[in-house]
Amino acid sequence: MPLSDQTRVEIREIIAKYPEPRSALLPMLHLVQSEEGMVSTAGIEMCAEELGLTSAEVASVATFYTMYKRRPVGKHLIGVCVNPQCGILGGDKLWETLTEELGVDNDETTEDGEFSVERIECQAACTYAPAVTVDWEFMDNMDPDKLRETLAKLRAGEEVVSTRGAVIRDFCATERTLAGLDDGLADSGDNNADEIMLAGLTYAKENGMSAPLPGGDE
Amino acid sequence: MSTVAPVAGSSAPPADAVTCTIDGVQIQVPKGTLIIRAAELIGIEVPRFCDHPLLDPVAACRACLVEIEGMPKPQPACAIPVAEDMVVKTQVTSEVADTAQRGVMEFLLINHPLDCPVCDKGGECPLQNQAMTHGNGSSRFDGTKRTFAKPVAVSSQILLDRERCVSCARCTRFADEIAGDPLIELFERGAKQQVATGPDAPFDSYFSGNTVQICPVGALTSSDYRFRARPFDLVSTPTACEHCASGCAIRTDSRNSTVMRRLAAEDPEVNEDWNCDKGRFAFKYLSEDRIKTPLIRDPETQEFYSASWPEALDLVADKLADYRGRTGVITGGRLTRDDAYAYAKFARVALGGDDIDFRVRASSQEEVEFLSNKVAGTGLGVTYSDIESSPMVLLAGLEPEDEAASIFLRLRKGVLAGSTKVASVSSWVSPGSAKLQAVVLAAAPGDEAMVIDALLKQSSALSEAGFEVSTQLRNKGAVILVGERLAASPGALSAVAALAEETGAKLAWVPRRAGDRGALDAGALAGLLPGGRSLTDQTARAEIAQAWGINESDLPAEPGLDLAGILEALTTEQEVSDETESAVESADVEASEEQEVADEALAEDSAKAAVDQIAEEVQLGDDEPQEPRIDALVLGGVDIRDVPNIELMREALREASFVVNLETRLSGISAYADVVLPVAVDIERIGAYANWEGRLRQFPKVNPEATAQTDGRVLAMIADEMGYPIGTGDVVEYHNELDSLGYTTGERVSFNSVKPGSAQTPGSGEAVLASWKFLLDLGMLQTGDDYLAGTRRPSVARLSPATAQSIGVTEGDLVKVSSDQGTIELPLLLTDMPDGVVWVPQNSPGSEVYATLGDAIGSTVRIAGGPKAVSDAASADAEVSA
Amino acid sequence: MATALTPVLTRYWDQKDSYTVAGYERNGGYKGLRKALDMAPDDVIEQIKASGLRGRGGAGFPTGLKWSFVPQGDDKPHYLVVNADESEPGACKDIPLMLASPQQLIEGMIIASYAIRANHAFVYIRGEVPHVIRRMHAAVRDAKANGYLGKNILGSGFDLEIVVHGGAGAYICGEETALLDSLEGRRGQPRLKPPFPAVAGLYASPTVVNNVETISMTSQIMRYGAEWYSSFGSEKSPGIKVFAVSGHVKRPGIYEAPLGITMRELLDYAGGIREGHKLKFWVVGGSSVPMLTEDHLDAPLTYEGMEEVGTMLGTATPMVFDDTVSVVRAITGWLDFYKHESCGKCTPCREGTWWIDQLLHRFKDGEGKPEELDLLNELCGNILGRSFCALGDAAATPYPQALKLFPQEFEAGIHTPANEAFDPMASVVFPGVKTS
C-alpha cells in the first residue's frame, strides 16, 4: 500500500526540525506507522528515500524498538505492565483477564481487528500500579472490572478518557502524537496532578512543612 | 586475521613511542597502539571476535578482557590504547583476565549450535579454536537454545546461518565502514539480534565476499564454496589477482590441483586485507572448456583438428616466416608482464616488425604518445598509500569501484579518515563517486578535455566546488588518476598532462586489465621498446639490440602500426587496390572522354596527373608482386568483444592470410584462426603482473601437475623454428632480462599535445553515448560463476530528466538506444547528468554496446521511448542511493 | 527529629495551570533564568558546582563538573540533551515533573544551554508516554510564544531551540550514549567511551546529557542560590530530591524531601505498609540496585548512605513489597525485563541474561536444581563488570542480593512453584478485589 503524499510532506517537516536529517528517523517511523498501523516495507522505503539511507539501515533501526510493529495492529493496542511492581500488584491478573476476555495472546489481534494486546515493561507509572495503557494512553490503577468496562466501551465506540486526561482515540492517532504532530490535546486534564502526584505536597501542607526559601518566597 | 602493528623503530625510539608492560614484558610501541596489538608483538594472542585491525574498535564481544593495573574491572584489550607505564596482564598472568575470558567464551557458546562437523568454517574457525584455548571444554548450559531457520541467502552469493552468529558485527561494520554498502545490518535486539538485509534489497555489494572471510564463525558462507571442501584438505598458495590492475594479493586454495576458493591475502601496501568479489569468486574459467592440444584448421573442411605440437609449430613458423615484416601482433591486456615481453621481443626479433598493440579497446595515437612518454618504464609511481592521504585525487575517465576496486577501497578509507578528498570528471555521480563523497565535474563524453582544461586555467566556468578542486590539486601530494577510457576523448590526455604539469599533481594511469601496465613496460606497443624506450632513440636501439643479440639495423626503423593501424591495413589495403583498379578504370574513362570535357582544363589536368601516378604504381606492382602492409596476425588472449568495431575486426581476421591465436579456450577470435595454440592459465605457471602503481605482483604455480605452456614459451618455440631465437621461453629468463634492461635513459617518445575536443551536439531524439563496464558483467573471466552473476548491478539506461522528457519517457520506461547497427533497450533510471547524454553499461546483460551498437561510445545515438518496462528500476535506484 | 518534606520542584502542583508559562510565571518562574542570563556562562557553571547538585538520573555525577568538561572556544556546536527516557523499573518521577511543571524543565534547559554555550537542546522522552510528549511539545510552543526560546532570549543575545523527541520503546536508550545514538536515528546501542559525550556526543560534538530532575532543579538553584541548595542534605549529597514511593504502601506517590531522609520516614509519610501486612523488601533506586529489608530502614537516603548498606541511591524511587510477595517472582520478572531490554551489543549481557533468566524461571516454577543456586551466582559474576554498559551490571545485581537475603525462598524453588508458596492474589491491590 503506497503511503500518501501528505505523509511525505510531514516527514520533510519533521526532518527540518533537526540539525541532521537522520535524527528524524524515530519520529518518521512513528508517522509512517500512524498511516498503516505498522511499519511496512513501503514505510521503511519512504524513510530510506527521504534520508538517503538503505532500507537495511532503516529496518535495522525499526526492528530495534519495540513500539514499531511488524504486523498490523488492531484499532486499539492494549498494554498491560507486567514488570514486577505492576505485575505483582495486579498486572498478572489483569493480563489474565484481558487475554481471557479477548481470546488472544501476546502480540495478537482480535479477529474483528479491534484490539491487539501486548505485555509491556515498566511504564514509569509505578506509583499507579497496576497500570494499563490503551493506545499508549495511561489507564492508571486498573482493576479487572474497570478493564472489562473499558474494553466494552471501546468496542461500543463510547468515549474513554485516560486517567491522565486525554480522550482515547486509536493506535494510529497516538502514533501521530508520538511523531510530534500537534493533536490539540495538550491541555487535557490540566496539570494532571492527582492525589498520587500530590501525596507529598498535600502531606506537607497539612502538616505545615515546606522548604525554607530565601527572598520571602514560599 | 591477525596482523602485526607497526613495531617501534629498532634503533632510536620514535618520539611518539610509549612504554608499557604486558605480562611482565616491557615493550615500546607507537602511541595509540591498542593493547591487543601490543600483546601480539610479544607473541601473546588475546582472544577476540569483534576486533579487526582495519575496523574501528567496538569492544562488543568482550572476549579480549584483560587486567589493567589500577582499573577496577577487566578491560577490552581491543579498544584501549596502551598508555605510558601501563601495566597489563592478559590471560597468561592474570586470573582475573583468564576467568573473564572463560566466562565470555562460555556465554558465546550457549546459543551456538556447535555444528562444527557440518560447518564450512570447521577447522579454521576462530570460535572453535579459541573455545579450545580459552574455553572450559564442556558447557554447563542445558536450557533452550535460540533457533533460527537456516540458512538465509543474503545475496545469491552469500549465505547466512544466524544460529552461528556471535553478533561481533564485523560483517556489518565492514559493509558500512569499508565497502560503503550498508546493505546488511544488525536487526532486532538482545538475544534476537541478527544480521539481515532490508526488504527486497539483497547484499549486492562488490565486496561482499570479504564478510565471509572475516566472519569469525561459520555464520557467513559463500554459496559457491558451501560444503565443497574442508580446510585441512586444501593447499593454500599466495597468488596475484588477474582480474584488474589493482594487483591484489590473493590466497588460492586448491584441492587435487583444482581451485576450490580464493581469498584476499593480506598486503598492507596494496589491498590490505580485502579484495573484490570478482577477484574472489570468478575462477571457474580456469577449468572451463580448456583447449588441450594445438588446433589446425583443415583447409578442406575448414574444421579444426587436433594436431601435435611439432606439426603446429612447423606450420606456424613456416607461415610467419613467409609473412615476416607483415605480421601484426595483438594481445588482450590480460598477459603477464613476462608474456607481454615475449610478444614484444617476438614481434621485433622473429617477425621483424613493430606492428604490435596490447590495447584491445578504444584507443588513440594520442594515447600511444601519452603512455610512451609519461607512463611506460617509470617504475613505481603513485602508490596506494599516496592516494590514501592525498589532499585531492582527481579521477579522470575512471570509476574505481567498477574498474579498479582496491583503489576504490583505499580512496574511501582516506576519505572517511579525512585525509583524502576526491573529485571525478564523469558523466554522472556513480554509486562509487557517491561513496567517495566525490565532487563530480560533469562532462559529456568528448567534453572531458574542456573540463580538465578549466581546472588548469581555474576558469570562471568552474563551480565553487570545481574551483576548490582546482585549488586543492595544487597542494602537495595531489594526484590525478587517469582511466583508459580517456583515450577515446580527443585532447583529454593532453589536457591531463598539462594539468599535472601546471599543478604539480602526480599522474598515474589506471588501466582496467591486469596485464596492461606490464605490457606497456615490456614494450608491447608500436614505437615503444621495453623499459619506456623509444624505437627511434639511438641509445635505446643500441641497448635493446645488444640485449637481444641482434644488429641494431635488424630492429624496425620506424614505429609500426597500432591496433587501429593494423585493422586499417588489413581492411583497406584490399580496398585501396580495388580503388586503384577502379581509379585506373575511371581515369581511363575520363581519358577517353577527354575531348568532350575539354573546356574543363583544370579538372583534366588533375585527372591526368592522377592517372599517371596510378599507372606508375600499377607499373611498379607489376615488376615486384605488391605486398600488403599486413598479412598475418598473431593474437594472444584477445576477447573480440573488447574491440570497439567488432565488424572491422572480423573483416580484418577474414582478410588476413594467416591467423595464429594463443588461447586458453576457444574464443571469438579462434573462429577465424588458422592455428590455435593452447597456453597456460595463471594457476598452471609462474608469472607476474605490474599493477597500476607499477608494482610487480609475482605469483607461483598453483597446480604442480600442470603441463600447459606459457605464451612466452610457445613464442620462443616458434621463434626457434623460424630461425630467429628469442630465448628459452622460460618465465624467469624473460623476467630477468626485462629487469636487467631497466628503464630508458634516452629520449622518450615525444608527446604531441592534441587540442581539446568537444562532445558531439545531438539533435532531437539523439544523445551522446556514455558508457563503462561494471565490475561484474559479461567479462570472459566471469563465465560459469552464476552465484556471482546474481549480484551484478541491474542494466539500466540513464538520462537526465530533461532529456527523458524530450523523448517522453519517465522512470522505469524502456529506452531504446540505437545506432545504425542495432538497438539496446533498457529501463530508464533518471539521473542527474548533462542533458543530451545517455549512459548504458558497456558489457552487461541486455547491454553489449560494441556488439549491438558498434563503436558508438562518445558518438551520437538515437534515443526513443519504448513500452513500459516490466522490471522496475527501483532496485537500481536503491543501490544508487546507497 | 523527623526530616520534614520540602516541596520545591513540586510545590505548585496543586495549581491546575502549573504547566503553563502563565501559571509558572505567577509563581516566580523564570526568575532563575533572568539571573543566569545576567551572569557570565562560566559563573553559572560555578554556581551549579557550588550547589553540589548531583545527577538525578541514577549515577549521581556532579552536575556542575559535567558542564565544565565541555570544551570552550572550539568551533563545534554544543548540545544539551535532557534524558527523559525514564524506563528503569521503579522510576516514576520524571514523568510527573514533565507533566505538571514542564516550564521548570525548560527554564533549566535554557540555563544549562546558556552555561555550556549550546544553541540547540533536546528532550529525549521515552516513546510510550504520549501524554508527556504532547505536553512537552505544547510547553515548548508556549515558552517560545513568550520569548523564552528562539532568538535573543529576553534580550540577552542568547538563542536556543528546543526539540522534543519521542523514543520508541527501548530501556537502553536511557543510557546516555545509547540515547545519543538513538537521537541520531540509529539503534540505541551504547557507544565506546572515551570519548565522553562532553567531548564528542551528539553529532560528535560536545554534549551534556542530564536527567529531567537534574535540569529542573537548576532553575531553582539559579533562583535561590547555591548556598540555599547546599544547605539541605548531607555534605556529599547536598540538596533536595524527588522521591517516588510505590508498592504496598497506603499512599504511594511523590514526596520531595532533603537527601538524608530515611526510608522509615518516607514510609511514614506514605502511610506505612498496607493494612495487615509487614514490609518484606524494598528497592531504593530502581530494579538495578540491590534490594534492602527492614534492617535498612534507618539508613540515610544519600548516595553515601546507600553505599554503606551495600546498595545505590539510584533514582531514589523506592519500590516497597510486603510479606505476600515472592522474591523469586520479583527477581524473575526483573530478569525478564533485562533480557527483553538487553541491546544485544555485548556478549555477557545478551547471552548472560538469556541463560540466567531461564534458570530463574526454573526456580519460579519449582524446578530449580540445587547446584544452580551457585551457578546463578557465578554467572552473575561473569556478567558484572564485564558487560559493555551498566545494563549488564544491573541484570547481574538483583539475584545475588536476593539469594543472600532470602536463601530459603530460592531453596523452596527447587520443589515448590512461587505461586504456590505465595498466593499471587494476596499481593494485588485492586480496590474491591478481596485480598487474603
Ligand SMILES: Cc1cc2nc3c(=O)[nH]c(=O)nc-3n(C[C@H](O)[C@H](O)[C@H](O)COP(=O)(O)O)c2cc1C
Ligand atoms: C541502562 C541504563 C538506563 C538509564 N536510564 C536512564 C534514564 O532513563 N534517565 C536518566 O536520566 N538516566 C538514565 N541512565 C543514566 C544515564 O546514563 C546518565 O547517567 C544520566 O542521564 C546523566 O544525567 P544526570 O547526570 O543528570 O544524572 C541510565 C543508565 C543506564 C546504564
Ligand code: SF4
Ligand atoms: S550490557 Fe551490553 S548488551 Fe547489555 S545493554 Fe549494555 S551493551 Fe547492550
Ligand code: FES
Ligand atoms: S575483541 Fe575486544 S571486545 Fe571483541
